[in-house]
Amino acid sequence: MSAIQLIARAAAVVMVGLSLVGCGKSEGGAGGGSGGGGKGAAGASNTNDQGTGDIVIGHYASLTGAEATFGISTDNGIKMAVAERNQAGGVRGRPIRLITYDNQGKPQESQTVVTRLIESDRVVAVLGEVASSRSLAGAPICQRKGVPMVSPSSTNPDVTSVGDMISRVCFIDPFQGLVGAKFARENLGFTRGATLYNRAQAYSAGLNSNFVEAFRTLGGQVLTEQAYSDGDNDFSAQLTAIRERSPEFIYLPGYYTEVVNIARQARRLGIDIPLIGGDGWDSEELKNAGDSLNNSYFSNHYSHEDTRPEVQDFVRRYREVYQKIPDGLAALGYDAARLLFDAMERAESLHGRDLASSINSTTNFAGVTGMISIDANRNPTKDAVILEVVNGQPKYKATVRP
Template identity: 40%
Template sequence: MTKSKVLALLVVAVMVASMFTGCAGGGGEIKIGAIQPISGQVSAYGTQTRDAIQMAVDEINAKGGINGKKIKLIVEDDEANPEKTVNAFKKLVTQDKVIGIIGALTSKCSLSITKEAQQRKVIMISPSSTNDTVTDAGDYIFRACYNDSFQGQVVAKFAQETLKAKNAAILFDNTNDYSKGLRDNFKKKFEELGGKVVIEESYATGDKDFNAQLTKIKGTNPDVLFIPDYYSTVSLIAKQVKSQNIKAPMLGADGWDEITNNAGEEVVGSFYSNHYSPDADDADVKNFVKKYEEKYKITPNALAALGYDATYILAEAIERAGSTDTSKIKDEMMKTNKKFVTGQIKFNEKRNPVKSAVMVEVKKGSDGKLTAGFAGIVNP
């Protein structure tokens, strides 16, 4: 009993002591924070994005940093959980005193900190939160990706103009905001362009059987089937689509990124919109992919590319501002107009980048592996 009491006291003492450990600020460096889901459901995205951010920071530091000051990157894990995001944000801002934050990755996490980032005048650039309302909180909040309303339009435009589709079917997750947003915007644009959405079917996150919905969809004989969800669900749906013998090509959005590593041959011939294509014929893309593959031995996904771009956008704005005054940096952020890995980036008045989207087609390579081939660019 006494032994355990001593232990308990020790634990309490360590906890209390750690409460008071502050963090000494360095003089000659610029502190930037990153909030990414290193663990949890979307850790595959989070770790790649973190690696890409780290790579960008290392490159900038190797070239002498920003105006002679090195960047110090502090990465915090949010587990894709809004509560943890708020804690990580508080730590970065009040203990580490960062001037800018790259994150969060998922929209719900970003939304939980945008208001406070604006109040505290911390520059926040989310590499990949596509929800339309993320940047609504104010003029310190940016993002490096296009938003859902643009993405839905891109897919609709591609379906009509390139695939010449007249009738579309949609199968979406009605418990997921991302999926619902894409559904709305796809439908709007597709009908605006003269097409018809013949059927809309929905399911809930975590569902495994989609046969009932797919049977109904098959009955309407659509030209394309739009499935706006993440790769893990899509790979399940795709199998059932094939076993129901639905011939219409499947369409998706950036959540399909990584589908080639998660699904079988049934997704060959599908198209999805993405932020970049690693095999695009572009000097910046090639350079980035080469460096990333050398360093981490895998092909970077789109979120990695966005993290890399977000870091450069922020670093260059700080460099142009010539100081760490965030009100100046935010003005310089607005002046960004340059070609990055994921395309030409220029912010509109809502701090969303106006940039082109890439459509990719899932193909089967000569070695039998699935690859995502470049299928075209859709401009805003």
């Protein structure tokens, strides 16, 4: 059975799961039951990690809500990795079964579904989340229950500080802030900037601080730091305050849902300077900004234009399955799942501590998003790319190394 057929079968199971369970549970990968289980407590045997039946892994994501494209793209990448691995014989000679829950983009719902994955579905490991605020909601539960969690793309450094069961495959915001600052200061030659960030969002507030510190260290001036909160739609007051200071650019460390709106309003106010942001911009929904985001840039984890064979092979296979170009979230979901499978093969057992130890000892894993080695803080050291937005489409501009 081809990878496309396997993913199509998984999608059919997803629809059954959604129709049967109100909380948005979906299953993909191999069929069959999960076998025996444990109590889900720290240090205890969870799932059927005894060597028979399916190996069950969980994923929690925003499949609905304001940032649904984040969760959908990530889940697509994970499902593709599961299908390919099962086609190649699974892990330790056993098929992988993926269970995904929709957290509706809410931290509290993240706590609910992560608990369900561990206590009811008895998963051996959890993948998720994209948003740092939702990873920070789910990670303490995984740590307490002794179940490894790998975040595909939560960049706030606090996520892995939760404990030794928590790791990630993306770079972190202190590096991402430096990437944006170096690009603005050295590549574009700017010395005067302003920022506009979401004070209620761990990702946005943290990345803003990292950028400001790095830009000032590089000799730049941050003329004003303007803030907004979740649910705000009118940014005219903040943008007017920024315009009065005459910066050369605005740093926007928010999510694409906010950035599109801010860009439109900025252009209506006559602000035509470059906008620069982070990986939260990464979504096909950027096209809704039209030409408002032209002459704008954002840091990201990969570019589909990367000529490396592993990248182009991934892009081709993803397009065959999903009929679209994979964004960075899809690539990170794919890498997170594949790194987990690699760690499973190397682990002494699939018990929580053994599996976490194997994940945390990963070195030189060849991912689509780059070479991944997990450091002592359970974060990878990786390159970043700068993408330029051209008529709503991201185009490769530069690579920035640690």
